[in-house]
Amino acid sequence: MHYFGLNAEDVKIHNRALILQLICTNTQVTRHFLTDTSHLTPMTLTNITSDLIQHRIIHETQIPKTARAPGRTPKLLSLSPDSPVVAGIYISKDCLYGILTDMALHPIARKTIPLSRVENKQTIFEKLLSLSKWLVHQSKRPLLGLGVATVGVVDTMHGKISYVTDFYGIEELEITSLLQPHLNIPVFVKNDMQSAALCEMYFGLGRTKDHFIYVGLTKGVGAAIVANRQLLNNLTGSSGELGHTTINYQNGEPCKCGSRGCLEMYVSVPGIIRRINQSCGTSFTDFQDTLAYCLDTPRAYETLENVARQLAYALNNLINLVDISTIIFGHCGVYLPDQILDSIADQIGHISLFRYKRPVKISKSSFGDKCSLLGSVCNVLDQVFTGQLIP
Numbered sequence: 293m294h295y296f297g298l299n300a301e302d303v304k305i306h307n308r309a310l311i312l313q314l315i316c317t318n319t320q321v322t323r324h325f326l327t328d329t330s331h332l333t334p335m336t337l338t339n340i341t342s343d344l345i346q347h348r349i350i351h352e353t354q355i356p357k358t359a360r361a362p363g364r365t366p367k368l369l370s371l372s373p374d375s376p377v378v379a380g381i382y383i384s385k386d387c388l389y390g391i392l393t394d395m396a397l398h399p400i401a402r403k404t405i406p407l408s409r410v411e412n413k414q415t416i417f418e419k420l421l422s423l424s425k426w427l428v429h430q431s432k433r434p435l436l437g438l439g440v441a442t443v444g445v446v447d448t449m450h451g452k453i454s455y456v457t458d459f460y461g462i463e464e465l466e467i468t469s470l471l472q473p474h475l476n477i478p479v480f481v482k483n484d485m486q487s488a489a490l491c492e493m494y495f496g497l498g499r500t501k502d503h504f505i506y507v508g509l510t511k512g513v514g515a516a517i518v519a520n521r522q523l524l525n526n527l528t529g530s531s532g533e534l535g536h537t538t539i540n541y542q543n544g545e546p547c548k549c550g551s552r553g554c555l556e557m558y559v560s561v562p563g564i565i566r567r568i569n570q571s572c573g574t575s576f577t578d579f580q581d582t583l584a585y586c587l588d589t590p591r592a593y594e595t596l597e598n599v600a601r602q603l604a605y606a607l608n609n610l611i612n613l614v615d616i617s618t619i620i621f622g623h624c625g626v627y628l629p630d631q632i633l634d635s636i637a638d639q640i641g642h643i644s645l646f647r648y649k650r651p652v653k654i655s656k657s658s659f660g661d662k663c664s665l666l667g668s669v670c671n672v673l674d675q676v677f678t679g680q681l682i683p
Contacts, residue, residue, distance in 0.1 A: 309679035351372040421470075501518075
């Protein structure tokens with residue numbers, strides 16, 4: 293294996309991070325698995341695992357007798373009970389969700405703080421700080437850092453929301469510069485779609501897919517792109533504001549972003565509920581109840597299919613730009629009926645420029661509607677797994 297532009301210490305850090313990533317994202321692995329997957333020499337692997345064991349980050353266990361095969365029995369490697377933990381917060385437009393996990397994403401503690409109608413920058417910061425401190429005190433194990441996944445356009449370099457619509461009159465919000473001095477741990481901030489995509493890349497469907505598009509339905513519509521197992525625009529911090537692409541610029545509804553006919557006016561969670569209510573004379577407020585009604589009511593289902601058609605055209609524009617045919621639906625998108633997702637895939641299959649190369653495949657997130665919350669933790673783990681943060 294060649295590492296052009298890296299010195300010996302960089303290579304050592306990279307290899308250690310890779311082995312730790314493989315142990316954290318797989319269940320109880322053997323040294324044979326690690327050698328085959330990492331392509332490192334047995335001696336290099338032994339040095340790395342010995343160091344991780346010495347620092348009580350991983351430990352060895354015996355394979356259960358019932359699972360043993362004839363011959364020498366390999367030992368299993370997994371996270372130590374004393375290994376570091378990671379905190380995460382998901383900032384939605386309704387609540388702050390907090391979670392503490394180990395490096396394999398196993399939950400240790402959770403807490404939710406609702407946001408009221410009268411929030412402002414100061415009250416949101418106070419709730420963020422309160423939730424952060426609560427998470428910090430939930431374990432005596434070393435804490436690697438706090439990851440924040442948030443709505444809005446995020447400046448990851450400076451750890452802040454640089455623009456967000458329909459958020460208590462707030463358009464910008466500092467996060468890292470306000471939280472980090474009170475916590476004495478690093479804070480990493482990303483858009484919630486990017487965070488969810490990292491979660492899928494390391495722990496979900498992305499483990500077998502080098503390229504995919506993550507699409508999330510919430511009060512808006514967002515997307516994130518993973519190409520060659522790299523989060524696109526991870527360095528610049530920009531995120532896929534798919535919901536603010538225009539699909540009806542002439543007669544479309546005015547959007548709070550200042551444009552007209554934005555996608556999220558039609559296919560976001562509130563947009564879908566509103567269109568079903570207008571079409572059928574209903575008064576739904578819950579997304580899952582609305583979708584259940586669509587499955588039993590032809591008129592409502594026809595309206596939902598029209599929504600799916602609009603989303604398919606928007607996604608096709610994205611696919612034609614990046615040539616990625618695997619799409620993962622998350623956030624509230626996991627509640628869409630399978631036949632609607634199949635309809636979106638079929639529609640794209642008829643109009644995509646790349647339809648002759650490979651079919652479009654749509655799946656639901658491995659983590660349901662919790663992908664952004666778990667993704668907040670992955671903002672920190674991404675630093676660990678790439679060797680930028682060393683436990």
